[in-house]
Amino acid sequence: SAAEKVMPTRSESGFQKHGVLTPAEFVTSGEYLVKTCSTWTWESGNPAKAKEWLPKDKQYLITRKVPSNKRASEVEQYGERAENSNMLEDGDDEEGWVAPPLQSHREDAEEIASSHPPAEASAPAPARDDDDIPDIDELELEDAVPDEAAVPGPSTSAGGHNDHIVATRTYDLMITYDKYYQVPRFWLIGYDEDRQPLKASQILEDVSEEHARKTITVDPFPHSGVPAASIHPCKHASVMKKLGNMAEANGKPLQVDSYLVLFLKFIASIIPTIEYDYTMAAGW
Amino acid sequence: MAHQLLQFQQLQSTVDVAFWAELGRLKLDTLRLSEDAQPITGFYSASNSSDYPASLTLDGQSLESQAPHRKGLHSIPGSLLNVNTFERFKAAQEQASQHLQKASQQIWQDILSGRAQEDPGRLLNFLLLSYADLKHFRYYYWFAFPVLKPPEPFRCKTLASLEEGLGADLAASTAQACAGWLGGISPASASEQGAAPVWLIRVADTGVRCQPLSTWQELQGLDGRVILGIADHGNLPGNPGWLLRNSLLLAAVRFGVTELEVACIRLRRAQPCVQRSLLLSVTLPHKSEGDWASFMPTPTGWELNARGKLGPRMMNLGPSMDPRQLAESAV
Structure with a gap:
């Protein structure tokens, strides 16, 4: 953003007092995340779009192709979870954040049929003003020599091997450093069961109801320019400060290392159906 | 007693939006009307879930001449054949078996010569046939992951x-x-x-x-x-x-x-x-x-489409990239 160009980078540590991070602390915390939860990795992104206040090879964090086979509204445990867990009261404002439980329910999560039509029906929607869009289904070939060494696909084996493979939505999740708000910023790019990119309205189906309309925006991802959904970072610092205070009250004051681990636990309350690994051993 | 025929689970492709955005840019700025094959790099990792297989992914870095190595991912060399019109795409698709033959021939040579043993990424050399309809933000594509059939099944x-x-x-x-x-x-x-x-x-x-x-x-x-x-x-x-x-x-x-x-x-x-x-x-x-040395293996390996047939796929980026559609959906 324009503000980022003229603003000085934060140089004084403030995560305990204000819930914010310096770029160096972001890197420190990211290193810890990558070490303890190896599905997350550093990425350099497009070199032309690199931010000078971060190392070239540590521009942002990514975890790829994370499955999400249910929509937020289908997650029954969500309501229950909200009741049983710690509600973080936010004094003068109705935005209370819900801390997720430390144990996830992924093991007993049932596979629920997608709310989307099966692949056959999800052929590209006809564009309104373009009649010249060719039909891709014309372009199918017959396999002259069947390949006996391939596991039969869903079409050739009625009730066969592949039935337990669930076509699912997947997400690429990214964490950047937002220089303006001096906090990590969380991004999502999603794909549907047929590998088409999800529209913003579809991504909102994976966001808990109380946040869907308020906190999610679509912006160009800073390191590729591709539109991505993002959780707006304006409240992150105050939430992180509260979570930090809670941790301190429990006798485990927040260390800069664990900042992103804690941040992800908070993000989990916003996107309850995306099964990224926030339940790893790393305590705080 | 005859042992059981070994069957293999097919590899799937996933293409990030960033790859198509980058290809669109490259097409306009650099490639223009050239249809020459371009070297690209795909990435995959071992599967990380019992519910879902891992896939070969192309992303924003796949078109870079020196795609950076990423921790936990294996880089696989590939070849991009991007054509200029839908008719050319159709024609290229009709020659699918020739394209596959050529790509698999390379793999066979690399196996015989020992080159693939030195650099095992060469065993997986893949092919991507594509047509970028930049006007409508539609990208037609078809992957091949060539494999060579042995004289007797494994x-x-x-x-x-x-x-x-x-x-x-x-x-x-x-x-x-x-x-x-x-x-x-x-x-x-x-x-x-x-x-x-x-x-x-x-x-x-x-x-x-x-x-x-x-x-x-x-x-x-x-x-x-x-x-x-x-x-x-x-x-x-x-x-x-x-x-x-x-x-x-x-x-x-x-x-x-x-x-x-x-x-x-x-x-x-x-x-x-x-x-x-x-x-x-x-x-x-x-x-x-x-x-x-005198054996000529038969190749196979075109990816199936969503209907389980041999055929291309299409990614429609209109809703997320087309300024006209974005303007309409913005309230």
């Missing part, structure tokens, strides 16, 4: 989880050695391209060690047992992934063995998992060196 003598196959202790030390290999921690696997997706696991009294594929010949005559390790994208409990096929053919040709142990390494939370990884004993076809 057969499976035994198949078990790594834990059952090796016993808990040995499986744990094998998983640990493979974690070192995959993480690039083992000096033998640390290279500019990252860890090779196919390697050797030597199990001896002195411990379990991972070594490059090229050390097979040195290991003969030493004590211990040698297992072929592969980062397996598949998630099926009874089938290895697609990419093992060319590796087995390499073993038949270069190692000259008729039986081979294979460890298909799969992950859980990005670490090798002894319960999900497979240990197989496979029988391989045998031929003399001269007979291999």
